[in-house]
Amino acid sequence: MPAAGQYFVMAREADAERSAQGCTWIEVGGAAAHARWAARRARHHPGGRDGPGWAPGTQQALLAAQRQLILCSRSGCFALVHLQTARQQARAAGRLSLAAGDGCASRRCTLGHVRPRRFAESQRRMASELLNGKRVLLLPPTTIAPRSSMWAVPPTLAAAIADATLAKRTPPASA
Numbered sequence: 001m002p003a004a005g006q007y008f009v010m011a012r013e014a015d016a017e018r019s020a021q022g023c024t025w026i027e028v029g030g031a032a033a034h035a036r037w038a039a040r041r042a043r044h045h046p047g048g049r050d051g052p053g054w055a056p057g058t059q060q061a062l063l064a065a066q067r068q069l070i071l072c073s074r075s076g077c078f079a080l081v082h083l084q085t086a087r088q089q090a091r092a093a094g095r096l097s098l099a100a101g102d103g104c105a106s107r108r109c110t111l112g113h114v115r116p117r118r119f120a121e122s123q124r125r126m127a128s129e130l131l132n133g134k135r136v137l138l139l140p141p142t143t144i145a146p147r148s149s150m151w152a153v154p155p156t157l158a159a160a161i162a163d164a165t166l167a168k169r170t171p172p173a174s175a
Helices: 003-012 014-019 030-040 056-066 084-093 116-131 155-171
Strands: 024-025 068-071 079-080 150-152
Touching: 003 068, 003 155, 056 068, 056 084, 068 084, 079 084, 079 116, 116 155
Parallel strands: none
Antiparallel strands: 024 150, 068 079
16 A cells, blocks of 8 residues: 555544554643643733743744644645645634645645646655654644644654655656
C-alpha cells in the first residue's frame, strides 16, 4: 500500500491501534492547563506582563504550531498542507472540522490563481524539513479548535511520505 494510503487508513483507526502502530499522542494541554489559561486571561494585570502573543511560551507554541503538517485528503492530491492554513480556511467557511482540500494550494484543490512552480518548491521544502525533523506530520484532527491534542504519524511513515513527495515534485534531470 502506498504511504499516503497507509496515512488515511491510520487516520480512521482507533486510538489503541494508532498507538500500536507507532503514532505519538501530542498533548497540548489537559483540562487543568485549560483552566489555568482561562483564569490567567480573566485576571486584570495593568502592565507588568508581556503583550498578547509575546510571552516566550506563546512564541514557542506558535512556532511548534507552524511546523505541523497534514496530507490533503482530496482524492488523488496527497499534497503536504500546513495544518494552521487548513484550520484557517475551515473557520472562514464556518465549519468546525476540516474538509477535503482545506489549506491545499495544488492545482487540483485551488479554484483561483495557481502558481505551479511555487507550489512545487514549497512541497519540496516541506518534505525536506519533514525528513530532517524540522516539521512533524500529523493525522488530520477531528476539530479545528485551537490547543487540541493530536496524533503524530510514525517517523518511518512520515519519511516515506516525504520521499514520495520529493520524487513526485522533483523535475527530471535534463540531459
